[in-house]
Amino acid sequence: MKEELIKKAYEIAVERYAAVGVDVEKAMERLQQIQLSLHCWQADDVSGFECADGELSGGIQATGNYPGKARNMEELRQDILKATSMIPGKHRLNLHAIYGDFEGEKVDRDQIEPKHFRTWMEWAKENEMKLDFNSSSFSHPLSGSLSLSNPDENIRQFWIEHTKRCRNIANEMGKFQDDPCIMNLWVHDGSKDQTVCRMKYRELLKDSLDQIYAVDYKDMKDCIESKVFGIGLESYTVGSNDFYIGYGVSRNKIITLDTGHFHPTESVADKISSLLLYTSEIMLHVSRPIRWDSDHVTIMNDDTLELAKEIVRCDALDRVHIGLDYFDASINRIGAYVVGSRATQKCLMQALLEPLAKLREYEANDQLFERLALLEESKSLPWNAVWDMFCLKNNVPVGNEFITEIEKYEAEVTSKR
Ligand code: RNT
Ligand code: ZN
Numbered sequence: 001m002k003e004e005l006i007k008k009a010y011e012i013a014v015e016r017y018a019a020v021g022v023d024v025e026k027a028m029e030r031l032q033q034i035q036l037s038l039h040c041w042q043a044d045d046v047s048g049f050e051c052a053d054g055e056l057s058g059g060i061q062a063t064g065n066y067p068g069k070a071r072n073m074e075e076l077r078q079d080i081l082k083a084t085s086m087i088p089g090k091h092r093l094n095l096h097a098i099y100g101d102f103e104g105e106k107v108d109r110d111q112i113e114p115k116h117f118r119t120w121m122e123w124a125k126e127n128e129m130k131l132d133f134n135s136s137s138f139s140h141p142l143s144g145s146l147s148l149s150n151p152d153e154n155i156r157q158f159w160i161e162h163t164k165r166c167r168n169i170a171n172e173m174g175k176f177q178d179d180p181c182i183m184n185l186w187v188h189d190g191s192k193d194q195t196v197c198r199m200k201y202r203e204l205l206k207d208s209l210d211q212i213y214a215v216d217y218k219d220m221k222d223c224i225e226s227k228v229f230g231i232g233l234e235s236y237t238v239g240s241n242d243f244y245i246g247y248g249v250s251r252n253k254i255i256t257l258d259t260g261h262f263h264p265t266e267s268v269a270d271k272i273s274s275l276l277l278y279t280s281e282i283m284l285h286v287s288r289p290i291r292w293d294s295d296h297v298t299i300m301n302d303d304t305l306e307l308a309k310e311i312v313r314c315d316a317l318d319r320v321h322i323g324l325d326y327f328d329a330s331i332n333r334i335g336a337y338v339v340g341s342r343a344t345q346k347c348l349m350q351a352l353l354e355p356l357a358k359l360r361e362y363e364a365n366d367q368l369f370e371r372l373a374l375l376e377e378s379k380s381l382p383w384n385a386v387w388d389m390f391c392l393k394n395n396v397p398v399g400n401e402f403i404t405e406i407e408k409y410e411a412e413v414t415s416k417r
Contacts, residue, residue: 006392009385016381020355020374027352028390030317034348037092037132037182037323039285040099042337043070043079045329048098048136051106058138058188059230060295064330068414073101075417077123082409083337084129086402088345088394093129094184094323095120097136097166109140110161114172121176131173132182132323133220135166137189148208149189149201149238156208159187163212167220174219182283182321184256185212186225190233201238209247223283223321224248225256228263231292249278258285258325259303260294269306273314282316285325286344295326298340300347308347309354322348334414335406342402349390350383 014024041048045062049072056062070076076099084091097109100116107116117131124131137147137159144150147159163185170183189205213222226241241262248255255275259268275282286304288296298304311320324344328336355378362371391398397405 003392006385006388006398009382010389013382013385013389017353017355017386020378020381021357022353022355024353024386027349028386028393030352031345031349031390032089032394034089034317034322034345035091035130036087036089036341036344037094037321038080038084038087038337038341039094039324039326040076040080041096042324042327042340043076043083043333045069045333046096046139046327048096048139049073049100049102050098051102051104052140054139054141056139057143059190059227059233060138060188060327061231061293062295062327062329063293064328066330066332068410068417069329069333071417073099073119078413079334080337081127082413083334083341084127086338086396086405087341088391088396090128091341092132092323093124094132094134096134097162097169098139109136110158110165112162112165112169114169117169117173121173125177130177130179130181132184133166133170133173134184134186135163137162137187143188145191145233146189146201146238147187148212149187149205151200151204156204160208160211163208164215167212167215167217167222170220171217172219174217181220182223182254182323183220184223184225184283184285184323185209186227186256186258187239188227188230188233189238190230191236192232193235195236198236202243205238205243206247209251213251213253221254221281223254223256225258225261225283225285227258227261227294245275252280254281254283254321255279256283256285256323258287258294259307260285260287260289260296260325262289264289267306268303269310272307272310272316272320276314276316276319280319282320284320284322286322286340287324287326295328297326297328297331297336298324298343300343304344304347305350308344308351312348312351312354313356332406332410332414334409335403338402338406345390346383346387349387353381353383353386354378 174181
């Protein structure tokens with residue numbers, strides 16, 4: 001797009017926003033500071049680099065077989081850098097334990113160590129990226145349908161050991177990058193059909209977590225993620241929302257809200273203000289649920305917009321960590337990163353451009369028609385001109401220009417894999 005045109009549109013936008021009391025420059029500066037935590041697993045359909053060729057299990061599925069999936073660490077890193085070159089701003093990378101640099105060795109999950117993530121830490125530093133981390137309880141011979149809540153003490157201890165090691169690795173990452181590494185814990189534990197000992201597995205999970213969290217670390221932060229159900233585990237989820245909210249509030253842990261993990265009519269946005277009264281921070285996994293799948297590529301829909309607006313309306317940008325979590329194997333995977341990340345940023349951009357002072361004033365004065373009218377009008381204010389300027393300033397493709405970039409990368413790189 002012509003620079004001149006972008007600038008012209010931007011100048012008009014600045015005036016339109018000023019008329020409703022919004023400082024566009026300030027909004028752009030704030031967006032610049034927001035780092036998304038990009039999930040590494042979109043590039044390879046959650047396969048990882050363990051020397052084992054198991055299927056993806058644990059109630060999650062990546063459907064599709066679009067060519068060009070990253071087959072090893074070099075390809076995955078190359079793809080991530082390609083994707084970030086089309087996403088404005090600086091971002092974090094979220095790794096799973098199965099993505100260690102095992103150098104062709106078989107390292108079981110209860111054996112992983114910080115050294116297996118050393119090259120990641122160095123690579124991230126070279127590329128000015130901070131790392132986040134996740135324990136991986138799925139896709140393993142001992143995953144079954146119960147990991148941390150397994151009544152078999154050997155299996156349970158295996159996963160406790162794995163998760164303890166993950167916390168230590170996350171802490172080393174945090175130290176190395178001089179910024180706390182956020183470690184997410186999600187386990188798939190549940191059952192397909194009617195379950196009569198619901199309490200028992202939850203007691204076991206609670207006990208496992210207490211063992212895992214017995215050590216205090218200062219360079220990492222813990223977060224815990226609930227789910228409604230997994231595929232093949234439809235009737236009961238040990239780590240439900242209620243379970244983790246109770247656990248998180250009582251143990252001072254961060255709650256992860258995955259936008260694909262709630263009932264379809266439940267508003268995830270509305271959870272922000274309640275949770276933040278009881279927990280210091282929130283982690284988000286921004287995704288898009290479609291029927292049984294919780295992980296379609298994020299788009300700029302009402303759910304994502306409302307979520308972004310709630311964070312801003314709660315003045316909570318510093319307390320909410322925004323990670324992405326989806327995996328689509330049916331389209332160009334780098335394209336999926338770029339679409340989902342930019343969609344999330346577009347929502348944040350609109351949230352930051354909301355005429356909030358005026359809206360709050362209307363609400364305080366009980367001017368409810370005025371509030372509704374301004375909310376409606378603000379939807380069609382020229383936020384897109386500000387977004388284009390943001391992309392231009394950040395030296396990334398403006399508008400749909402990234403489509404050809406991705407096609408080019410596909411022709412030159414991914415299609416040859
Ligand atoms: C699964 C959870 C979890 C995973 C990743 C791979 O439903 O959302 O966060 O997607 O850890
Ligand atoms: Zn998630």
